[in-house]
Amino acid sequence: MARYRVGLETRRRILDATREALAEDGLNDLTLKTITDRADVGAGSFYNLFDSKEAAILEVVREAIEGVDPDPAGLGKERLEDLTEAFVSFFVDPRTALAARIYLQLALAGALSDEGVATRVDRHHRARVARFAAAFLREHDALEAEQARRLAERLLAALMGACLTWVVDPEFPLQAHAMALLAAIRPAEGA
Amino acid sequence: MARYRVGLETRRRILDATREALAEDGLNDLTLKTITDRADVGAGSFYNLFDSKEAAILEVVREAIEGVDPDPAGLGKERLEDLTEAFVSFFVDPRTALAARIYLQLALAGALSDEGVATRVDRHHRARVARFAAAFLREHDALEAEQARRLAERLLAALMGACLTWVVDPEFPLQAHAMALLAAIRPAEGA
DNA sequence: TACACATTGGAGCAAACGCTCAAATTCGTG
DNA sequence: CACGAATTTGAGCGTTTGCTCCAATGTGTA
Numbered sequence: 001m002a003r004y005r006v007g008l009e010t011r012r013r014i015l016d017a018t019r020e021a022l023a024e025d026g027l028n029d030l031t032l033k034t035i036t037d038r039a040d041v042g043a044g045s046f047y048n049l050f051d052s053k054e055a056a057i058l059e060v061v062r063e064a065i066e067g068v069d070p071d072p073a074g075l076g077k078e079r080l081e082d083l084t085e086a087f088v089s090f091f092v093d094p095r096t097a098l099a100a101r102i103y104l105q106l107a108l109a110g111a112l113s114d115e116g117v118a119t120r121v122d123r124h125h126r127a128r129v130a131r132f133a134a135a136f137l138r139e140h141d142a143l144e145a146e147q148a149r150r151l152a153e154r155l156l157a158a159l160m161g162a163c164l165t166w167v168v169d170p171e172f173p174l175q176a177h178a179m180a181l182l183a184a185i186r187p188a189e190g191a
Numbered sequence: 192m193a194r195y196r197v198g199l200e201t202r203r204r205i206l207d208a209t210r211e212a213l214a215e216d217g218l219n220d221l222t223l224k225t226i227t228d229r230a231d232v233g234a235g236s237f238y239n240l241f242d243s244k245e246a247a248i249l250e251v252v253r254e255a256i257e258g259v260d261p262d263p264a265g266l267g268k269e270r271l272e273d274l275t276e277a278f279v280s281f282f283v284d285p286r287t288a289l290a291a292r293i294y295l296q297l298a299l300a301g302a303l304s305d306e307g308v309a310t311r312v313d314r315h316h317r318a319r320v321a322r323f324a325a326a327f328l329r330e331h332d333a334l335e336a337e338q339a340r341r342l343a344e345r346l347l348a349a350l351m352g353a354c355l356t357w358v359v360d361p362e363f364p365l366q367a368h369a370m371a372l373l374a375a376i377r378p379a380e381g382a
Numbered sequence: 383t384a385c386a387c388a389t390t391g392g393a394g395c396a397a398a399c400g401c402t403c404a405a406a407t408t409c410g411t412g
Numbered sequence: 413c414a415c416g417a418a419t420t421t422g423a424g425c426g427t428t429t430g431c432t433c434c435a436a437t438g439t440g441t442a
Binding site: 028104154156160161162164165172177184 | 219295296344345347348349350351352353354355356363368371372375376
């Protein structure tokens with residue numbers, strides 16, 4: 001299935017419609033009709049290309065996560081400031097905020113039973129911790145590897161909380177607090 | 192309605208059943224049948240006492256929030272350590288974790304349209320920020336009121352992130368990170 | 383006891399849901 | 413053009429959902 005050109009175009013239209021509807025109305029209000037109406041296709045076309053509604057949603061989440069995977073090019077050089085800013089962007093940028101919100105929703109609902117997404121998110125998170133830890137090591141000579149990992153873990157948790165607070169209350173000065181958190185968690189200058 | 196003794200008892204059974212089911216299976220899997228089966232009542236009895244399924248849920252959330260309202264007795268004396276520990280407990284304690292999780296779910300789903308819960312949660316949050324800010328002022332003389340409020344806001348956001356991380360990954364050493372966050376965000380000793 | 387009204391259970395309704403199916407149409411290829 | 417395969421449509425199926433209705437029963441009061 002889906003080997004002709006038109007089929008692939010329809011598939012893309014459906015994924016776009018799903019992503020947009022998801023961003024606008026959230027996970028709970030997302031019905032098949034919402035998707036098919038928006039993509040301007042019949043229900044049959046949808047099921048010719050996807051096994052289920054959930055499959056389309058997971059594919060959207062997968063694409064979103066894929067889209068923000070760490071850029072291997074800059075590896076080993078970025079500063080903690082850059083990484084922090086990138087993390088904040090992950091939540092703020094409407095193109096990727098989706099993945100973050102849906103992931104949190106799934107996590108809170110205890111619905112992270114889906115093998116594919118769960119492991120993917122987990123791998124993504126571990127990679128991020130490792131990347132932050134490496135930056136900590138680079139910028140603070142006295143740090144041991146394990147200490148750096150702890151600091152990275154802690155900073156990321158704090159940043160996530162700041163982003164979440166901002167989601168709930170848009171007046172929360174996210175950028176300022178994010179940088180302040182980095183400064184606070186960073187080891188003292190003298191080390 | 193609900194003026195006889197048996198009615199009030201049934202009402203309590205329904206609220207208990209709703210809270211327990213909510214804690215066990217989450218918001219999405221909560222059907223009316225789940226509630227009525229657990230409370231051992233018919234659907235008619237339920238609707239004799241509540242306007243809708245949502246009304247019962249909101250009442251459960253309201254009670255949970257009410258149950259963790261700051262204790263006025265200790266006001267003006269608690270240390271930041273105590274407040275931090277209390278906040279962590281709010282998420283960890285199964286009796287109250289419910290309210291926190293459901294609130295986050297609602298917030299992420301963008302479903303905080305309900306006037307009652309939204310304002311109540313907001314008031315609750317502001318009170319907590321104020322309480323943390325007061326403790327900051329008490330323990331750090333050089334601080335101005337506005338600075339203390341910012342620190343309180345920042346610490347609470349960071350703590351929330353730590354709790355959320357712990358919800359997703361139970362191996363996250365929540366207690367240790369929470370205390371470390373407090374130490375990091377607290378102004379340096381010399382101030 | 384007599385009365386008004388609160389309470390109860392559960393059959394079943396109307397709407398919404400994800401999804402199926404078969405017939406019709408479009409597409410790429412030799 | 414001819415042919416098989418892919419694609420499309422949308423009515424409608426089966427299920428689940430929140431909720432209604434009402435006859436039967438229980439409860440408090442005078």
